[in-house]
Amino acid sequence: xxxxxxxxxxxxxxxxxxxxxxxxxxxxxxxxxxxxxxxxxxxxxxxxxxxxxxxxxxxxxxxxxxxxxxxxxxxxxxxxxxxxxxxxxxxxxxxxxxxxxxxxxxxxxxxxxxxxxxxxxxxxxxxxxxxxxxxxxxxxxxxxxxxxxxxxxxxxxxxxxxxxxxxxxxxxxxxxxxxxxxxxxxxxxxxxxxxxxxxxxxxxxxxxxxxxxxxxxxxxxxxxxxxxxxxxxxxxxxxxxxxxxxxxxxxxxxxxxxxxxxxxxxxxxxxxxxxxxxxxxxxxxxxxxxxxxxxxxxxxxxxxxxxxxxxxxxxxxxxxxxxxxxxxxxxxxxxxxxxxxxxxxxxxxxxxxxxxxxxxx
Amino acid sequence: xxxxxxxxxxxxxxxxxxxxxxxxxxxxxxxxxxxxxxxxxxxxxxxxxxxxxxxxxxxxxxxxxxxxxxxxxxxxxxxxxxxxxxxxxxxxxxxxxxxxxxxxxxxxxxxxxxxxxxxxxxxxxxxxxxxxxxxxxxxxxxxxxxxxxxxxxxxxxxxxxxxxxxxxxxxxxxxxxxxxxxxxxxxxxxxxxxxxxxxxxxxxxxxxxxxxxxxxxxxxxxxxxxxxxxx
Numbered sequence: 001x002x003x004x005x006x007x008x009x010x011x012x013x014x015x016x017x018x019x020x021x022x023x024x025x026x027x028x029x030x031x032x033x034x035x036x037x038x039x040x041x042x043x044x045x046x047x048x049x050x051x052x053x054x055x056x057x058x059x060x061x062x063x064x065x066x067x068x069x070x071x072x073x074x075x076x077x078x079x080x081x082x083x084x085x086x087x088x089x090x091x092x093x094x095x096x097x098x099x100x101x102x103x104x105x106x107x108x109x110x111x112x113x114x115x116x117x118x119x120x121x122x123x124x125x126x127x128x129x130x131x132x133x134x135x136x137x138x139x140x141x142x143x144x145x146x147x148x149x150x151x152x153x154x155x156x157x158x159x160x161x162x163x164x165x166x167x168x169x170x171x172x173x174x175x176x177x178x179x180x181x182x183x184x185x186x187x188x189x190x191x192x193x194x195x196x197x198x199x200x201x202x203x204x205x206x207x208x209x210x211x212x213x214x215x216x217x218x219x220x221x222x223x224x225x226x227x228x229x230x231x232x233x234x235x236x237x238x239x240x241x242x243x244x245x246x247x248x249x250x251x252x253x254x255x256x257x258x259x260x261x262x263x264x265x266x267x268x269x270x271x272x273x274x275x276x277x278x279x280x281x282x283x284x285x286x287x288x289x290x291x292x293x294x295x296x297x298x299x300x301x302x303x304x305x306x307x308x309x310x311x312x313x314x315x316x317x318x319x320x321x322x323x324x325x326x327x328x329x330x331x332x333x334x335x336x337x338x339x340x341x342x343x344x345x346x347x348x349x350x351x352x353x354x355x356x357x358x359x360x361x
Numbered sequence: 362x363x364x365x366x367x368x369x370x371x372x373x374x375x376x377x378x379x380x381x382x383x384x385x386x387x388x389x390x391x392x393x394x395x396x397x398x399x400x401x402x403x404x405x406x407x408x409x410x411x412x413x414x415x416x417x418x419x420x421x422x423x424x425x426x427x428x429x430x431x432x433x434x435x436x437x438x439x440x441x442x443x444x445x446x447x448x449x450x451x452x453x454x455x456x457x458x459x460x461x462x463x464x465x466x467x468x469x470x471x472x473x474x475x476x477x478x479x480x481x482x483x484x485x486x487x488x489x490x491x492x493x494x495x496x497x498x499x500x501x502x503x504x505x506x507x508x509x510x511x512x513x514x515x516x517x518x519x520x521x522x523x524x525x526x527x528x529x530x531x532x533x534x535x536x537x538x539x540x541x542x543x544x545x546x547x548x549x550x551x552x553x554x555x556x557x558x559x560x561x562x563x564x565x566x567x568x569x570x571x572x573x574x575x576x577x578x579x580x581x582x583x584x585x586x587x588x589x590x591x592x
Contacts, residue, residue: 045490073489086487090505099501100491149491 002059003153003185007043009050016040016050016209022057022153022185023216025201029189036209037189038083041155044187045080046073058152058184077104079146081156085138087130093141094126100149110183111147119181120144120174136167140174147178154186160195168195175199197221197236197274221274225322226315234276235323241271256319260296262350275350282325283346284314286335296347298323302339305332312337316345369559371538372546373566379454379542380522383461384515387469391514395473396503414467416528421464425531428460432532456533457540461525465518472517476510477503508585516578523571543567 003022010016016036020027029037042048044055046062049070055063057078062071079100087096101113117123120140130138139159146154159175160168172195179186179199190196196203203220205213205227213223218238225235242259243252244267251264253273260275267273283289289297300316300323307313312332316323325345327335337343365373397403398410416424432439432450442448450456480503488498504511526544533540535549547563550556 047486047490072494073486074492074494076490077492078490080487080490082483082487084483086483088484088488088502090508099488099493103492103497145491 001185002056004054004056005040005044006054007040007050008052009039009043009048011036011039011048014039014209016043018206018209018211020204020211020214022187023202024185025182026179026186026188026199028196028200028203029187029206030193030196030200030203031191031206033191035191035206037191037206038157039209040206041080041157041187041189044153045078045155046071046076060152077107077150077152079149079151079154081139081142081146081154081159083158083161085130085135085142087133087138087141087145089130092127092129093122093133096130096141097122097126097145097148100145104148104150107150110150113148116144116147119177134167135163136171139163139171143174143178152184154182154184156186156188158189158191160190160192172198193224193234193236194274194276222320222322225324234278235321237275237277237318237321237323239273239275241267241269241273244269244271255298256321258298260298260347260350262296277323277347277350279313279324279326281348281350282323283348284325284327284331284335284337285344285346286337286341287344289344289346292346296350297344298347300343300345302337302341302343305337305339316343318345368537368541368546369563369566372541372543372563373570375454375457375538375540376523376542376544376567377570379458379461380519382455382458383465383522384469384519386458387462387466387518388511388515391466391469391473391518392504392507392511395470395507395510395514396477396499398470399474399477413470416464417467421525421527422531424463425460425528428456428463428528428532432456432459450533452533452536452540454533454539457529457542458522460528460532461522462518464525464528465521468521469514469518472510472514473507474510476507476513479510480506509582512578512581512585516574519574520571523567523574543570 005018005020005022008017014036016039018040029040031037039048043050043053044057050063050065052065053063054065055061061069062076063069088099091099097113097116120143122140122144125133125137125141130141133141143159160171163171176199188199197217197220200217200220202214202216204211205220205223213220213227215223221236221238237255239253239255239260241251242254245251250261251267252259252261253275255275285297298318300318302314303317303322304315305312306315307329310329312327312329314325314327314337316325323345394413398406430436434440434443434449434451439449439451450459484506485498485502488502493501524544525542526548529540529542530545530548535541535545541549543563543566547560547567550560550563
């Protein structure tokens with residue numbers, strides 16, 4: 001199946017110039033706010049008109065400025081889940097869901113009404129109106145409404161952005177569930193890297209209106225860890241739970257050949273997770289740190305040292321993974337650190353994206 | 362219950378008939394123009410809006426006189442209608458309805474335009490992505506969301522039509538059973554000796570009708586708003 005998005009356009013003074021090949025499953029458009037991600041998907045949906053474009057979705061040409069093709073929005077067959085849900089205020093939930101379904105009744109049904117309602121737990125909301133739904137519930141209805149119009153492509157524009165953390169975790173689980181049965185490609189726009197890594201099959205990094213990198217999840221994690229644009233932020237490593245709910249309430253997570261111990265009672269055995277390590281949560285030691293209270297350290301190689309704003313940023317190599325650590329210049333000089341040296345990264349705290357039942361392979 | 366005379370009943374009936382006819386006939390045009398004025402930019406837009414608002418500021422008698430010139434038996438449209446369709450507004454209840462419609466139209470279009478301007482265009486975009494074409498978006502999203510303004514516009518126009526006097530009396534005169542409405546009937550009774558009692562009765566009736574209409578429109582308005590808080 002061919003899914004190509006090629007857009008060259010200018011919106012006020014902002015230039016967008018991207019060529020993106022969409023892969024199967026969820027394609028995340030990741031980048032900072034104002035990078036042009038939403039403008040790109042608005043072009044795909046036909047809401048924005050690009051100066052030069054070639055958009056092919058599911059082998060159908062939606063736009064080709066060379067051949068003067070521009071399929072209008074309502075004939076594009078694209079399900080769009082907006083950041084602000086945009087449920088129709090004058091219709092109840094049932095009629096909101098049916099709106100797209102009724103208009104596309106002739107199409108081959110990929111998503112059935114009952115199935116979607118079950119999947120998104122909407123049955124108790126059907127007779128209510130949008131104004132008395134919570135933010136998370138509204139987004140679930142918006143997802144259901146978009147699926148029921150039997151789209152060839154699903155667009156999600158930061159659907160979690162207006163939700164609090166609990167609701168975010170809850171909605172992510174629903175999106176993961178949908179992804180399991182989704183037979184169409186989807187684009188998920190986000191500026192939050194953790195949800196990007198949880199959901200993406202393929203990540204497209206977008207900055208200043210251009211595509212700077214495309215790759216599957218593993219490659220993207222590496223790219224993100226190494227990329228200078230994100231240098232002072234966090235590092236992400238894939239891991240697997242090898243021991244859960246030990247007598248002390250501790251959980252062991254295997255990363256490469258080492259394992260880290262965390263305090264958790266939500267993780268279960270054999271679960272795949274992505275571990276997030278903040279650059280400021282790492283202490284560097286040149287000797288084996290066996291007399292410390294911290295339980296977690298990794299043996300690493302110093303690949304690169306970058307100085308920025310009076311701080312030394314160490315780029316550490318741990319079994320093909322990149323971990324970033326921040327030191328003050330003073331401690332950097334004291335330790336006499338050099339490129340290529342071996343050192344131990346002691347991890348003070350880690351953050352685990354513990355979305356249950358996610359297959360990260 | 363007051364015993365109403367034949368003349369009074371006719372005046373009440375005509376008043377309601379003329380007001381309803383005027384409001385219902387202007388509604389589709391007001392919605393269309395309200396939508397155009399709210400959403401589209403075109404040449405001389407301000408001029409057209411001012412032209413439609415003219416009856417609000419002109420003395421009603423002037424509006425009535427212009428109607429007479431245009432739609433009267435010798436008026437250029439009136440002559441044409443009479444010749445080719447054997448139809449005339451002159452001295453007919455339809456003429457009264459036309460006068461009322463023109464007087465009430467600015468109020469109706471103002472309310473409708475304002476409510477269409479208030480609609481967030483995002484809902485219409487969402488409907489399009491779900492597969493609705495422009496016409497369907499208009500009828501399934503724009504129109505229902507503009508309903509409070511449409512109801513308000515309708516009731517304003519209806520109220521204006523009930524109270525209309527100057528333009529009506531100038532254009533179609535004051536013929537009992539054909540063009541005599543409550544207001545022209547009250548005026549008539551005040552012109553004849555011992556007519557005050559009759560005028561008072563009609564005044565009370567017209568207060569009753571107006572208040573009922575206002576309460577009814579409030580009830581409809583509430584109903585709509587209950588289902589239409591911010592999504």
